[in-house]
Amino acid sequence: MRITSKRAAIVYALIVAFIAGVGFFVASLYVNGAEWASNKANRHIYSGGTIVNAGTIYDRNGVELAKSSDGERVFAENSTVRKSVLHVVGDTAGRISTGTHYLYRDVLSGYSKIEGIYNLKQTGVGTDIKLNIDSEANKVAYKALGDYDGAVAVYNYKTGELLCSVSKPAYDINKRPEDLLTNPEYDGILLDKVISGVYTPGSIMKIVTAACAIENIPDIYSRTFECDGEYETNDGTVICNGVHGEVDFQKAMNESCNCAFAEISIELGADKLRATAESMGFNSQLYAKEIRLTKSRFSPSTESKAELGWAGIGQSTTLVNPAHFLAIMGAIANNGTGYAPDRIHSLGAVSNIMGRNPENIVKIKPETAAKLDALLRSNVADKYGDWKFEGLMMCGKTGTAQIDGEKSHSWFVGYSQREDLPLAVVCVAEHGGYGSGVATTVSNKVMQYFAENLT
Amino acid sequence: MSEPKTVSQPKFKQVTVMFIMTLFQLLCAMCVFVRQEELSINLVCIFFGYITAEWIYMLFGTIITHNDYFELEVIAFFLSGIGLTVCASFSETYALKQLIAIGLGLAVYLIMLLLIKDVRFACMLRYPAAVCSIGVLALNLVLARNINGTLNWIDLGFFSIQPSELVKIMFILVGAVSLEKLLSITSLTKYVIFSLGCVGALFLMKDFGTALIFFFTFILIAFMRSGNIRTIVLICAVALMGAVMIIYFKPYVANRFAAYRHVWDFMDTSGYQQTRVLIYSASGGLLGLGIGEGYLRDIYAASTDLVFGLICEEMGLIVALAVLFSFAGIAFFAVRSAKSSASTFYAIAAVSAAGMLLFQLSLNVFGITDLLPLTGVTLPFVSRGGSSMLCSWGLLAFIRAAGAPFEAPKADIPIKKAPKNAVKKPAQKGGAA
Numbered sequence: 063m064r065i066t067s068k069r070a071a072i073v074y075a076l077i078v079a080f081i082a083g084v085g086f087f088v089a090s091l092y093v094n095g096a097e098w099a100s101n102k103a104n105r106h107i108y109s110g111g112t113i114v115n116a117g118t119i120y121d122r123n124g125v126e127l128a129k130s131s132d133g134e135r136v137f138a139e140n141s142t143v144r145k146s147v148l149h150v151v152g153d154t155a156g157r158i159s160t161g162t163h164y165l166y167r168d169v170l171s172g173y174s175k176i177e178g179i180y181n182l183k184q185t186g187v188g189t190d191i192k193l194n195i196d197s198e199a200n201k202v203a204y205k206a207l208g209d210y211d212g213a214v215a216v217y218n219y220k221t222g223e224l225l226c227s228v229s230k231p232a233y234d235i236n237k238r239p240e241d242l243l244t245n246p247e248y249d250g251i252l253l254d255k256v257i258s259g260v261y262t263p264g265s266i267m268k269i270v271t272a273a274c275a276i277e278n279i280p281d282i283y284s285r286t287f288e289c290d291g292e293y294e295t296n297d298g299t300v301i302c303n304g305v306h307g308e309v310d311f312q313k314a315m316n317e318s319c320n321c322a323f324a325e326i327s328i329e330l331g332a333d334k335l336r337a338t339a340e341s342m343g344f345n346s347q348l349y350a351k352e353i354r355l356t357k358s359r360f361s362p363s364t365e366s367k368a369e370l371g372w373a374g375i376g377q378s379t380t381l382v383n384p385a386h387f388l389a390i391m392g393a394i395a396n397n398g399t400g401y402a403p404d405r406i407h408s409l410g411a412v413s414n415i416m417g418r419n420p421e422n423i424v425k426i427k428p429e430t431a432a433k434l435d436a437l438l439r440s441n442v443a444d445k446y447g448d449w450k451f452e453g454l455m456m457c458g459k460t461g462t463a464q465i466d467g468e469k470s471h472s473w474f475v476g477y478s479q480r481e482d483l484p485l486a487v488v489c490v491a492e493h494g495g496y497g498s499g500v501a502t503t504v505s506n507k508v509m510q511y512f513a514e515n516l517t
Numbered sequence: 518m519s520e521p522k523t524v525s526q527p528k529f530k531q532v533t534v535m536f537i538m539t540l541f542q543l544l545c546a547m548c549v550f551v552r553q554e555e556l557s558i559n560l561v562c563i564f565f566g567y568i569t570a571e572w573i574y575m576l577f578g579t580i581i582t583h584n585d586y587f588e589l590e591v592i593a594f595f596l597s598g599i600g601l602t603v604c605a606s607f608s609e610t611y612a613l614k615q616l617i618a619i620g621l622g623l624a625v626y627l628i629m630l631l632l633i634k635d636v637r638f639a640c641m642l643r644y645p646a647a648v649c650s651i652g653v654l655a656l657n658l659v660l661a662r663n664i665n666g667t668l669n670w671i672d673l674g675f676f677s678i679q680p681s682e683l684v685k686i687m688f689i690l691v692g693a694v695s696l697e698k699l700l701s702i703t704s705l706t707k708y709v710i711f712s713l714g715c716v717g718a719l720f721l722m723k724d725f726g727t728a729l730i731f732f733f734t735f736i737l738i739a740f741m742r743s744g745n746i747r748t749i750v751l752i753c754a755v756a757l758m759g760a761v762m763i764i765y766f767k768p769y770v771a772n773r774f775a776a777y778r779h780v781w782d783f784m785d786t787s788g789y790q791q792t793r794v795l796i797y798s799a800s801g802g803l804l805g806l807g808i809g810e811g812y813l814r815d816i817y818a819a820s821t822d823l824v825f826g827l828i829c830e831e832m833g834l835i836v837a838l839a840v841l842f843s844f845a846g847i848a849f850f851a852v853r854s855a856k857s858s859a860s861t862f863y864a865i866a867a868v869s870a871a872g873m874l875l876f877q878l879s880l881n882v883f884g885i886t887d888l889l890p891l892t893g894v895t896l897p898f899v900s901r902g903g904s905s906m907l908c909s910w911g912l913l914a915f916i917r918a919a920g921a922p923f924e925a926p927k928a929d930i931p932i933k934k935a936p937k938n939a940v941k942k943p944a945q946k947g948g949a950a
Contacts, residue, residue, distance in 0.1 A: 069741050070855035070868045076875050077848050083883050084841050091799060091834070098799035103784065103792065105812040106800055178802025178833075183810060 092175060096168035099179055102156060106179055107171050107188075109133070112154035116170035117188040119151055119162055121197040122225070122407060127151045128163065130187050141234050143197050146204035148232040149254035150195050150405060157243075160254045160353055162405070166191055169409045189410040194223040202511045203228040203489075206504040210491040212471070213255035213384045215403065216508055219392035219477060220484040222401030222420035224350075225516075226508055229255040258356045260381040261490050264463035265318045266475045267376025269390070269434060270360075272315060273426065274338035275326050276433050282311050287322035289314075298368025300324040300375070303462075315437045316445040318460070320375045327374025332362040335374060342390055343424050350385055350402040351421060358382040377464060384488045386424075387475055391486040393424040394438065395457070395477040398431040400424030439479065451506050454513060455479040458487075460502060462495075469493040474501035478509060485512055531587055535575055538595055539568055545602040548808040552606070560605055563612045567601055567619070574623070588850055589917050592843045593910065596898035597622070599840060603820055603827060604901050606809045611820065611901060618903040622910030629686070629914030636860045643694040646687040647711050653680045654718035681719060681727045682904035685873065686911035688715060688731060692738040693866035693915075720763075726884075726892030730877050732756060737872040741865045777890040790816060791887045794826030798834075798886070805833030820901040822893055825882045840899060844878050847871060847916065854920025867919035870912040 091098075102108050107115050118129035127138050128151050135154050138144050152161010163170065172181045172188025182188045203214040207230050216226040231251050233239055242248050253259060275282045289306035292299050302320040306313070314322035327335060339360040340346065348355045359381045363369035372378040385403050393400025401420040408414035426434070438457035442448060446460065458476020465471065472494030477486035487505045494500035546564040550556055571594050575587055597619045604611035633639040657680045695708040712735045719728035740749050764771045772787060780788030780795075797813040800806065811830040813819050819827050829837045851871030855864035874897050881896045883889040895902060897909040 067856040067864065070852045070864055072737070072740060073848050073852045073855075073868055073871055073875075076872055077845050080841075080845060080848075080875055080879055083879060083888055084838070087883070087886050087888060088834070088838075094795075095799040098795045101792070101796045104796045104800060105815075106806075173799070174802065176803050178806065179800045180802055180804070180806055183800075183806050 095175060095178075096171075096173045099173045100167040100171040104171075104179075106183055107167075111156075113156075113163055113167070113170070114154075115182055115186050115188070116163070116167070117172060117190040117410075119170075120190065120192045121147070121195050122193060122223075123196060123198070124192075125197050127193070127197060133186065137235050138197065140201070141236070142201050142204060144234050144236060145232040146200035146228050147195065147197050148235060149229040149256070150193065150200070150227050151235075153235060153238075153252075158252050158254065160257045162191060162193065165352060166406070166409065191409055192407040192414070193405055194225060194407045195227060195405060196225050196512075196515070198515070199226040199508060199511050200228050202226075203504065203508045204230065204232075206507040207491060207500075210472075210494050210500055212489070212491040212494070212501075213259055214487070214489045214504060214508060215256045215384055215388050216485050216487045216512065217388055217392065217401075217403040218484055219396045219401065219486045222392075222404045223407070224403040224405045225485065225512065227254075227256045227403075227405065229253070229259070255490075256384045257350070257353055258383075259490075260356050260358065260383050261471055261473075262463035262465060263376040263380055263382040263387070264461035264471065264473055265376055266387065266459050266461035266473045267360075267374070267380055267382070268315065268318060268323050269394070269438070269459055269475075270339050270342060270344075271323055271327055271330075271335065271374045272311075272437060273342070273430050273434055274330050274335050275311070276430050277338065277427065278330055278334050279326070282326075284310075286310050287314055287319065287325055289319050289321035291321070293321040293324045293371060295324075295328065295367035295371060297366050298371075300368060300371040312437060312440055315459075316441055320371075323375045324371030327362070327371050328367050330374075332364045332370055332373075335362050335370075336360060342393070342426065343386055344382075348383075348386055348389075348402070348423050349421075350389075350423070351404045351406065351418070353405065355385050356383045358386045376461060384490060388486055388488040389424040390426075391475050391477050391488065393426045394431050394434045395479075395484070395486055396431075398426040398428040400426070435479075438476065442476070446502065450502055451476075451478075451509065454483070454506075454509055456509070458505075463490075469495055472499055472501040474505045476505060478513075480513075483509075483513055483516065485509065485516075531575060531579065531591075534591055535572065538591065538598070539571070541595075542568055542598045542602070545598065545808065546605075549602060549605045552809040557609060559609050560612060563601070563605065563609075563616050567598065567616060570620070570623075571598075586920075589847065589913055592846055593898055593913055596840060596843055597906070599828065599832075599836070600824070600899040600901065600906075602808065603824055603899070606831075607814065607820055607901075614903065615901055615906070618906040621903065622906040625686075625907050626910040626914045626917075629911050630918055633690070633863075633866070633914070633918050636862050639690065639862060640694050643691050647691045650684045650687045650691070651711070651714050651718075653684060654715060654722075656680070658718060658721055679902070679904040681722070681724060682908035683911075684715060685727075685730070685734075685908050688712075688734065689738070689866055689869050689873065689912065689915060692735070692869060693862050726880055726894035729880065729892060730873060730894065733876045734869050734873045738865060738869045741868055774890050778887060780887045788887075790818065790823060791885055791891060794823055794829075794885045795887065798826050798829035798837075801830040801833050803834050805829070805831050805836065807831060818893075821895055822881065822900065823885055824896050824900050826885055828899075840896075841878070841882065844875055844897075847913070848875050850920065851916045854916060858919040863915075863919035866915040870915035874909070874912055 100107060102111055107113060113135055114133050115130050119127045121127055127147055129136050149158055149161060152158040152163035154163055156164040169191060170188050171179055173179050203226055211230045214226065214228045217224045233251060286308050288308055289302055291302050291305040300320055303318060306317050306319045309317060309319055309322055344358045344360040347357060361379060362373035369378050373380055388403055389400040399422050402423040404418060406418060435457060438459055442451060442456045442458055455478055456476050457479060458474060461473030463471040463473060472491040474489045487509055489501040489505045491500040491504060578587060601612060601615050604615040691711060692708060716728050716731050719731060736749055736752055776783040776787040780791040784792045793813060793816045797811055808831050811827060813823060813827045813830050816823060825837060828840060848871040851867045855867045858864045877894050877897055880889060880892050880894045884891040895905040
């Protein structure tokens with residue numbers, strides 16, 4: 063009897079194991095509950111794989127970009143606004159994986175660890191999200207791009223707020239093309255090019271090369287470079303966009319002289335160039351808060367001098383992500399501290415009170431940033447002309463990304479020095495030709511919009 | 518009429534607990550009723566009947582036995598009541614069938630208590646029970662229809678019966694009696710052969726989950742009898758090898774395991790049920806979305822295998838955890854009873870019944886939440902279905918019998934040719950609690 067009594071204690075072991083299992087279940091529910099509850103298969107939120115019941119997405123001025131009404135998702139009234147915010151807001155089926163609908167689906171579902179999605183069930187709406195995006199600015203940028211595809215983004219380099227983010231091509235979410243997923247014409251339309259796109263940078267990469275030169279060549283400002291339209295190395299030739307004669311460092315930047323920058327690149331060498339680029343976030347996984355950015359890549363050739371020269375002027379294998387480059391511009395404008403562009407103003411009431419902390423993802427030495435700032439200001443003041451950016455005190459750099467056999471991409475990256483307008487802009491217009499053209503115009507239009515409406 | 522061991526059990530405030538439980542069940546009933554378009558008199562009668570039956574059972578029980586140790590019954594009524602609520606939220610037919618099942622379960626419970634009240638009589642039952650078990654399983658193999666890939670059902674028109682559920686009760690009876698009574702190798706061999714017969718039949722029926730439950734119970738009984746960890750390890754090793762071979766040779770079993778811990782990769786195939794359980798369990802939060810308000814109920818087997826998920830979604834995590842801890846309570850009670858029981862038979866039976874309930878519960882709850890592989894067994898007392906309900910109540914009788922304070926504790930009954938030391942020290946058995 064007593065022996066069996068003792069052995070009966072084996073049941074205690076079973077109870078302990080059982081309660082451990084229950085504990086594990088409750089713990090995973092606690093940790094993963096939001097993700098589980100906001101799964102596409104949850105019919106409280108989704109119907110046929112698309113969101114029907116969820117919180118409202120507002121832009122920074124309180125414009126409703128998407129909301130639930132009577133078991134349906136309703137979008138912005140204006141069709142151009144709908145197109146211009148498509149990638150930011152995202153589709154209801156989660157195909158645009160960087161859209162707010164998909165990325166913040168757990169927030170939109172109104173899930174709470176205490177109540178589950180009871181609130182959503184009762185009211186049909188979950189937690190509201192307010193974006194930093196100004197949908198009117200998006201509309202302006204979308205229209206300004208005209209027939210060109212590409213990406214435009216503007217952010218406040220002092221706070222990290224992403225005010226404008228447009229990716230083209232886009233479609234009207236209320237008139238989704240039937241053959242969206244099958245027609246090759248729509249390839250890549252679900253990609254938010256600001257977040258997930260990478261492009262050959264062209265001359266905007268000279269900003270990075272210049273930073274490397276400032277930090278590694280002490281007498282760079284007293285150097286001169288000879289440009290006769292071509293820079294020859296022992297294994298190839300770098301072609302310039304013109305014949306600039308004798309130029310100094312600043313003039314080389316103003317003229318975007320390929321000969322001078324190829325020479326500087328080769329003198330610096332691949333290792334130093336790469337080190338500077340990587341210190342600015344190239345080749346590493348960056349996040350704009352919750353959003354994963356596609357990596358910018360820079361791997362200058364250590365073998366071929368010509369390839370190294372091409373890499374230093376933004377050709378060769380170099381690729382940049384627009385949102386990342388926006389943060390680089392932010393760093394230059396903001397004494398070396400480049401905040402991550404943050405799309406979200408607040409996720410629900412609590413977050414609205416607490417606010418969101420800006421996150422520093424690009425770091426440049428303050429003295430280097432100051433020198434780059436002067437170079438970029440001189441670009442606009444002495445070369446492009448302040449009349450192109452009336453009243454903005456712009457700094458910036460144009461770029462022309464040459465692509466084999468196609469018309470070049472047109473780039474502009476820059477920012478305003480005005481205290482009351484601490485905005486940086488990045489614009490890439492695909493196949494837009496030389497930089498001073500399309501991208502500059504688009505950037506100016508968006509910046510002028512903010513100059514009128516933000517100040 | 519001294520009761521030396523029962524004093525160690527906490528005194529049960531029967532009436533208070535009954536009132537609280539009745540209140541809970543009335544609330545459940547209200548939740549079901551408000552969702553009806555017009556109040557269904559039948560449903561009202563079903564709930565009213567159930568609550569009345571509880572009270573009658575308790576009051577009569579108290580009067581007849583002159584005590585109020587009814588912890589087990591209260592827990593079982595609580596669990597059955599939740600099951601009944603779930604059924605009622607589906608349809609009147611389900612509710613009515615479930616009410617009948619609970620009634621039959623209670624009858625089985627009382628009959629079992631009566632049958633095993635006398636150890637000697639229980640001993641005599643073991644051969645008929647063993648023959649009956651093997652016979653039923655064999656019959657099952659011949660007659661069964663294929664339902665959901667397992668052959669474990671016999672259709673009798675109004676009811677389909679899952680014979681293996683009823684065999685569970687006999688399995689424990691046979692095991693507890695055989696091993697309590699005999700030390701001889703032959704009787705052990707006979708029991709092993711009997712067990713292999715049962716498990717083998719279940720494998721032939723492709724009812725992997727139930728086979729596992731039998732196997733686990735077999736180990737538990739063997740441990741209770743031998744107390745030898747090495748023996749248990751050996752058995753486990755052999756079983757493990759067997760399992761590996763089964764998985765190797767039977768692709769259909771392997772398929773079931775493929776999704777294990779990867780259910781989200783198989784969301785619309787073999788992980789369908791588990792992912793839905795997780796999604797909707799999380800949706801329910803602590804208090805649930807309301808009875809009938811969930812979507813898990815539209816998933817196949819929501820009221821049977823997946824009922825735990827349904828409770829999470831509609832009644833909330835707190836009620837779901839109450840269900841789980843109720844079983845822990847039953848198991849806890851079983852240990853206490855086993856320690857104070859009048860015979861080794863009762864101790865073994867109580868422990869193995871509690872172990873079987875707990876193991877089946879774990880297979881069910883952890884299976885559908887992907888902590889264990891999904892095996893498709895029911896949640897005792899709660900899942901819709903008659904066979905499962907009868908089995909649950911039948912098992913409860915073993916636990917109750919061990920701790921039954923119906924009469925004064927007896928000395929350990931010496932059974933023929935048992936060379937035990939049990940006779941020597943009858944008085945000390947329960948003190949150690």
